Structure formats: C-alpha cells, structure tokens
Amino acid sequence: MSGGLFRLPRPERVEVAPGAVHVPGWLSLERQRELVTVCREWARGPVPIHRTVLPAGGVMSVQTVCVGWHWQPYRYTRTAGDVNGLPPAPFPDWLGELGRSAVAAAYGDAAAAERYRPDTALINFYDGAAKMGLHQDKNEKSGAPVVSLSIGDSCVFRFGNPETRGRPYTDVELVSGDLFVFGGPSRFAYHGVPKVLPGTGEPATGLARGRLNITLRDTGLA
Ligand code: MD3
Numbered sequence: 001m002s003g004g005l006f007r008l009p010r011p012e013r014v015e016v017a018p019g020a021v022h023v024p025g026w027l028s029l030e031r032q033r034e035l036v037t038v039c040r041e042w043a044r045g046p047v048p049i050h051r052t053v054l055p056a057g058g059v060m061s062v063q064t065v066c067v068g069w070h071w072q073p074y075r076y077t078r079t080a081g082d083v084n085g086l087p088p089a090p091f092p093d094w095l096g097e098l099g100r101s102a103v104a105a106a107y108g109d110a111a112a113a114e115r116y117r118p119d120t121a122l123i124n125f126y127d128g129a130a131k132m133g134l135h136q137d138k139n140e141k142s143g144a145p146v147v148s149l150s151i152g153d154s155c156v157f158r159f160g161n162p163e164t165r166g167r168p169y170t171d172v173e174l175v176s177g178d179l180f181v182f183g184g185p186s187r188f189a190y191h192g193v194p195k196v197l198p199g200t201g202e203p204a205t206g207l208a209r210g211r212l213n214i215t216l217r218d219t220g221l222a
C-alpha cells in the first residue's frame with residue numbers, strides 16, 4: 001500500500017516536455033470510483049475487453065476496451081472486426097466534458113479546452129505483469145491532445161521524444177488519480193509503460209488490483 005502517515009507531497013502540475021503536462025491527484029476518489037464502475041460495464045460489452053492480437057503475431061499484454069470508435073492495429077473502425085463484429089458503446093457527452101476539464105486543468109487555456117472534442121476512449125487494464133512497449137499514437141487523423149487518466153496501481157510511465165524510439169526519455173511515476181495531457185509538440189512522442197507496481201493502488205477506488213488507464217482521443221474521423 002502506498003498510504004501510511006507520511007505520504008510525500010506531490011507538485012500540482014509538471015510540464016515534462018512542451019505540451020506534456022502531468023497533474024498529480026487530479027481525479028477525486030469519488031470520480032475514480034465512478035470511472036471504475038463505468039469501465040466495468042464497458043468491459044462486459046457490447047465488445048468485451050480483450051487482448052489485441054497484433055498483425056506481427058504477438059498479443060498485447062494489456063487488456064483493452066474501446067468506446068466511440070474501435071481501435072485495432074493500426075486503425076479506427078466502426079465495428080470490432082477483430083473481436084465480435086459489434087460496434088463499441090457510444091462515447092458519452094459527460095466523458096467529452098471531463099476531457100475539456102482535463103485540458104483546462106493541464107494547460108490553463110480556456111479556448112484550448114473549449115475546442116477539445118474527443119470522440120473515442122481507449123481503456124487499458126494492466127494486471128501486475130502487463131507492459132506496453134515504446135510506441136507512437138499516430139492512427140488519429142487529428143493533432144488534438146490525448147488525455148490520460150490513471151486509476152489503481154501505480155506504474156512507471158516512460159515518456160520519450162517524437163524522433164526516436166529510445167533515449168532521451170524521462171520516467172515518471174503515474175499514481176491513481178493522476179492526469180496527463182499530451183498535446184502540441186509532445187502529441188507524437190514515443191511513450192510506454194515498462195512496469196506496473198503491484199499492490200500500490202488504493203482499495204477505495206473500487207479496483208482491488210491492477211491498473212486502469214483511460215485515454216481520450218479525437219480520431220479526426222467523421
Ligand atoms: C503520449 N497507454 O493507450 S497513457 C495508449 O498507460 C497508451 O495505458 C499508456 O500508450 C497507458 O496508447 C500510456 C499515456 C499516453 C497516451 C497516449 C499518448 C501518452 C501519450 C499519445 C501521445 C503521446
């Protein structure tokens with residue numbers, strides 16, 4: 001457990017690179033609990049949570065469920081042809097509003113927040129052994145920011161650069177409740193999750209084990 005009496009204070013907002021802003025503890029416990037509940041519903045269907053099979057032959061260790069558009073390697077589709085052929089759950093208005101609040105909190109820019117119109121959420125569940133290798137998110141046809149919300153176990157998040165898969169990169173610990181927004185020059189940076197820190201989550205989120213990451217994206221598709 002990460003709790004105890006002597007929790008170190010964490011800063012309010014850290015710009016890790018231009019356009020990449022970490023806001024520790026942005027989500028209240030109550031908001032985290034609500035998100036865990038709705039993610040459990042989305043995980044049941046219409047397209048159940050699954051391990052994405054990669055064309056190169058591997059299987060991702062994270063388990064993913066999509067809302068709005070379905071992501072399959074390496075494009076967004078209306079239906080989950082790689083799972084059960086059904087359309088994912090619709091992207092709810094309240095989630096777009098949450099995304100706009102997130103952009104406002106990270107950038108302090110009311111105009112940037114107002115024009116943010118994400119249409120898709122990718123929800124990744126990490127068990128204690130799951131990882132995500134360094135990659136770029138470039139299947140979106142929009143340069144709008146990606147909003148990332150973390151719940152449950154902490155992880156090491158590796159934030160690289162837009163040019164190369166590799167150094168220089170910065171390792172950041174993402175804790176339950178943290179917000180990260182990736183926009184501007186950081187939108188196409190390499191990033192990944194080299195490890196989860198099992199047992200570091202707060203049971204009061206409703207997630208007993210593992211890590212949940214919700215990313216909001218604008219696919220730029222009609
Ligand atoms: C930086 N997810 O879903 S979230 C992904 O924690 C993904 O599950 C990781 O990478 C996770 O594609 C990292 C942080 C993140 C998400 C999207 C980004 C960082 C990003 C897009 C562009 C740049």
Ligand code: FE
Nearest residue numbers: 135136137191
């Ligand atoms: Fe990514």
